[in-house]
Amino acid sequence: MYTIPVLLIITFIIAAVKKIPLYDSFTAGIKEALKLIIDLLPYLMSIFFAIELLRASGLSVLLAEALEVPFSLLGIPKELSELLILRPLSGSGSLVILQNIYDSYGVDSYPARVASVIMGSTDTIMYVVAVYFAGSKNKKSGLAIPIAVFVSVAATVLACLLCKFI
Amino acid sequence: MHFDLAPQNHRNFNIIGAILFRLTDWVNISCGRQKYNYIMNIVFGIIITACVGYMLFTAPQSVMPALLSGGEASVSFSVKLFVIYGVWISVMQVLEKSGIDEYIAKALTPITKRLFPNESAECHKYITLNLSANLLGMGGAATPLGIKSVGLMQSQKNKIMLAVINATSIQIIPTTVLSMRAAMGAQTDIMLPTTIINVFSTALAITLVAVLVKR
Numbered sequence: 001m002y003t004i005p006v007l008l009i010i011t012f013i014i015a016a017v018k019k020i021p022l023y024d025s026f027t028a029g030i031k032e033a034l035k036l037i038i039d040l041l042p043y044l045m046s047i048f049f050a051i052e053l054l055r056a057s058g059l060s061v062l063l064a065e066a067l068e069v070p071f072s073l074l075g076i077p078k079e080l081s082e083l084l085i086l087r088p089l090s091g092s093g094s095l096v097i098l099q100n101i102y103d104s105y106g107v108d109s110y111p112a113r114v115a116s117v118i119m120g121s122t123d124t125i126m127y128v129v130a131v132y133f134a135g136s137k138n139k140k141s142g143l144a145i146p147i148a149v150f151v152s153v154a155a156t157v158l159a160c161l162l163c164k165f166i
Numbered sequence: 167m168h169f170d171l172a173p174q175n176h177r178n179f180n181i182i183g184a185i186l187f188r189l190t191d192w193v194n195i196s197c198g199r200q201k202y203n204y205i206m207n208i209v210f211g212i213i214i215t216a217c218v219g220y221m222l223f224t225a226p227q228s229v230m231p232a233l234l235s236g237g238e239a240s241v242s243f244s245v246k247l248f249v250i251y252g253v254w255i256s257v258m259q260v261l262e263k264s265g266i267d268e269y270i271a272k273a274l275t276p277i278t279k280r281l282f283p284n285e286s287a288e289c290h291k292y293i294t295l296n297l298s299a300n301l302l303g304m305g306g307a308a309t310p311l312g313i314k315s316v317g318l319m320q321s322q323k324n325k326i327m328l329a330v331i332n333a334t335s336i337q338i339i340p341t342t343v344l345s346m347r348a349a350m351g352a353q354t355d356i357m358l359p360t361t362i363i364n365v366f367s368t369a370l371a372i373t374l375v376a377v378l379v380k381r
Binding site: 003004007008011012014015018020022025026028029030033034036037040041045046047048050051052054055056057058059085089090091095096098099102107108116117119120121122123124125126128129131132133134138140141142144147148150151152154155158159163 | 205206209210213214216217218220221224225228229231232233235236237239240241243244247248251252253254255256257258259260261263264265266305306309312313314316317319322325326328329330332333334335337339340341342343344345346347348350351352353354356357358359360362363364366367370371374375378379
């Protein structure tokens, strides 16, 4: 609860000490954000299309049911199935699912809290590895993806466990 | 956080053939930016084809309403995200001008010297800047720095180390998630579990790369 205001006040103090103009920084920052969102909107809308179709067709229920057994073995709530599928692939897409989880189950519910922790502690593996190795002469990424996937699954399982206590 | 703003590729392909071919292709061969787009094309292609195909028999009248409500939701969601990014990119602008990322980069140098042995000083400069940008959550700034450092690296093991550390997230404060939660009036805190999991996953990632990757 205090994280955001504390972070903001630290930034404003740094700005005062280093004599960085705050108004200029905010207008420039918002201009950047506007550019980012215009770039992001086509991706967001495509993901929303796919998710809304999954919901309307009822296939998301089937998907969650199909994943229920392996997920319950790992202690992962089945509400997270869509998020876990999309998280390694798409940053904007998984934000969409996160918002859906907040809307459906409430932001303080167990699935929503686990989803928040997963969003904050994992990243878009496929994108990062693909892009980082694209600039390298030797494009073989070797064990990078298997290791990153294994670590993310372990982090997810631990997050499910941890959120029961904290 | 990294955003998947890969350039559109204009190659059209037959979906089912491409699914089988590309999946095996992707598993066997390395993964480039183009391949990333293939993966998203496959996943997206399967989902929308399966859904519309299924709804053709179950609820054909609901296809267009679903697309419309999804599209409308994406616009209101991007307005929300725009405001969240407006705040945090502005904060990042201040932090960037204050030189805090270079300060953190300097503090990280002893660690990166051990994690990425036998690389040039120039390469280390980019590695530390990449990691500090990522710690602060400046994904947009981190990605080009990461690409640059991988390009300068000699050792394959070091490349995998940097990619895995970045791919398992090292952001200290998940500003977007916290803001989305605050907007919904969240009463519970997720910072503590997020930090614990982050430390755990980064440590596990470094250990696994150190142990499993040869050379």
